[in-house]
Amino acid sequence: MLKGKTALVTGSTSGIGLGIAKALAAQGANIVLNGFGDIEGPRAEVAALGVQVAYHGADMSKPAEIEDMLKFAAAQFGRVDILVNNAGIQHVARIENFPVERWDAIIAINLSSAFHATRLALPAMQKANWGRIINVASVHGLVASAEKSAYVTAKHGVVGLTKVTALENATTGVTCNAICPGWVLTPLVQKQVDARAAAGGISNAEATKQLLGEKEPSLQFTTPDELGALAVFFCSPAGNNVRGVAWNMDGGWTAQ
Ligand code: NAD
Numbered sequence: 001m002l003k004g005k006t007a008l009v010t011g012s013t014s015g016i017g018l019g020i021a022k023a024l025a026a027q028g029a030n031i032v033l034n035g036f037g038d039i040e041g042p043r044a045e046v047a048a049l050g051v052q053v054a055y056h057g058a059d060m061s062k063p064a065e066i067e068d069m070l071k072f073a074a075a076q077f078g079r080v081d082i083l084v085n086n087a088g089i090q091h092v093a094r095i096e097n098f099p100v101e102r103w104d105a106i107i108a109i110n111l112s113s114a115f116h117a118t119r120l121a122l123p124a125m126q127k128a129n130w131g132r133i134i135n136v137a138s139v140h141g142l143v144a145s146a147e148k149s150a151y152v153t154a155k156h157g158v159v160g161l162t163k164v165t166a167l168e169n170a171t172t173g174v175t176c177n178a179i180c181p182g183w184v185l186t187p188l189v190q191k192q193v194d195a196r197a198a199a200g201g202i203s204n205a206e207a208t209k210q211l212l213g214e215k216e217p218s219l220q221f222t223t224p225d226e227l228g229a230l231a232v233f234f235c236s237p238a239g240n241n242v243r244g245v246a247w248n249m250d251g252g253w254t255a256q
Pocket of ligand 1: 011012013015016017037059061089110136137180181185186187188
């Protein structure tokens with residue numbers, strides 16, 4: 001379905017970003033990977049799906065590096081047809097104790113990076129009259145949790161940015177939507193499970209059970225594969241007139 005198209009997925013060396021990159025690659029899209037840590041493993045996993053894969057190591061907190069990445073993607077593949085703004089980090093602390101440097105980093109990586117990548121990707125999409133911008137927000141773009149001030153602020157901002165991007169392009173073939181996952185067992189959440197186990201002197205399994213039990217009625221993690229399938233839907237012809245939604249995949253978290 002996406003043969004000949006190019007998808008740039010930020011923060012795609014791990015977790016949800018890698019899951020979405022693989023789902024888009026399985027539909028034939030060439031992929032530009034981004035993110036830190038092991039590059040060769042993710043690159044091989046995506047390449048195994050029979051598409052071309054490129055990698056750019058832009059630090060998503062740095063607008064100049066984001067600009068360089070968009071230029072790189074255009075040079076490699078002609079243009080970016082699908083932009084998935086996914087890179088994100090977390091820090092958990094009460095507001096009065098929240099390190100200012102962590103606040104700035106979360107706003108830059110989880111929110112401002114989506115603005116920069118979007119503003120840089122839009123002109124080519126508008127020219128082609130086809131594009132898909134998918135912002136990986138969170139249930140925390142819709143509701144709050146204590147001790148996540150920067151994250152909740154950034155994710156609510158991402159949902160707002162999604163709506164404005166959708167409206168400004170509503171008469172074109174360029175759509176923008178957000179995905180709002182509940183708990184997904186990735187390194188970002190594993191750190192929260194580990195912290196809970198250490199703080200409570202409990203096992204990892206017990207900490208996981210508590211984490212899910214507090215918020216997610218299904219008591220199940222959403223998986224990167226499921227989120228990838230939703231991203232594929234947004235890119236399909238059936239998604240042509242889906243514009244500005246914040247679609248939660250959260251085991252009932254926000255239905256309560
Ligand atoms: P993860 O830690 O597995 O992956 C994060 C990715 O972002 C990695 O590839 C990492 O290298 C990259 N990254 C981090 N900082 C970066 C930077 N400055 N520049 C470039 N890349 C950077 O986390 P994940 O859980 O897969 O999270 C992906 C997205 O999903 C995030 O935006 C997160 O907020 C969101 N999300 C996660 C969950 C969850 O439960 N895991 C739930 C809702 C939303």
